Amino acid sequence: MHGLIFSGPADVRFADDLPDPTLRGSGEAIVAVDAAGLCGSDLHPYEGREAARGDVVPGHEAVGRVLQVGTGVRGFVPGDRVLVPFTTCCGRCAACARGLSARCAHGQLFGWGDPDDPTAEPLHGGQAERLRVPLADGTLVALPPGRSLLDGVLLADNLPTGWTAVERLGEVAGQTVVVLGLGAVGLCAVWAARRLGAAAVIAVDPVPARRGRAERLGAVAVSPDGAATLAAEVAPDGVTGVVEAAGTAAAQRAAASLVRPGGTISLIAVQTAAHLGFSAVTLYDRNLTVVSGRASVRSLLERLLPGLDGVTLPTDVVVSHPELPLSDGPGAYATFAARGDGLVKAVFRP
Ligand SMILES: NC(=O)c1ccc[n+]([C@@H]2O[C@H](COP(=O)([O-])OP(=O)(O)OC[C@H]3O[C@@H](n4cnc5c(N)ncnc54)[C@H](O)[C@@H]3O)[C@@H](O)[C@H]2O)c1
Ligand SMILES: [Zn+2]
């Protein structure tokens, strides 16, 4: 099959001779990938911020059709249209039972291999023609009727992730919320904050075109330099909560100074540094609550999808490059990393 191969920082190649994945256990499925997202999380190993094994198919946001299932799979048959959340989960362990599917005791992240444990097999990702899905019954989600492939890609990660980031702020109805970082995750957080009733969303990013997208979702947008002034105007009583979807120390510092005393900072960006951009002293002196961690997509979708029936998702605003062939993959990674060509969210069509 053809697909992309990650071999180290700045090294993603297209290959047309990858081995077809095969079932390795009775609970597994093989999915034919129709659409696969490129995510800010793919940039961490690509830009060398996060160590990762090489010779791995990257990507963790896939939508496709079930090709084959093991004898133990109960919920899916060949031909089913499915979306594949970015981690696998069993649906039965204590973490899954608590709604924390992202930290399933048996879960794995797609498109990633642990560099510290060479004995653990990496789990190849979705940026290829076919994908092996362990724990298929616990992991896969039927693509809801009427949803497009692009909606499915957003539902596999960025939309529930942005939603999680806002939910972790607590009650936002009638409040002012700040979102720092307007990639696909931040834009989905803007959308979620509006849907959850925030009175105002201040959307912050140094890239003007990304700010324009946030405005289309109902935010007031501003560059990092102007955020404090705008926040003082929009929210004289202070900002209740800040979503940090940028992943930089500067954004974390901004979060700690923009939020009002007693407020909450939701760090939804993957943390790749040992220390935050603000200190424990700031945390104490301003009575802040900080929440962080991987979004539990599978658990959240069970709760979220019924309420989104018939609701237009922010797909058109978020996805800038909806139909790239996998052979454009190496270029798309480089362009995304350079913030070039207006690329916010690319979707490959294997
Ligand atoms: N927690 C989870 O489960 C989860 C899931 C998916 C993605 N993520 C993470 O979320 C983060 C965002 O993902 P993405 O796909 O939107 O990435 P992205 O790289 O497209 O977006 C990051 C944005 O932050 C902006 N930025 C940089 N410095 C800033 C600053 N000081 N102030 C405001 N904005 C600033 C950049 O211009 C960019 O637009 C990444 O760290 C990604 O790994 C987390
Ligand atoms: Zn992702």
Ligand SMILES: [Zn+2]
């Ligand atoms: Zn589990």
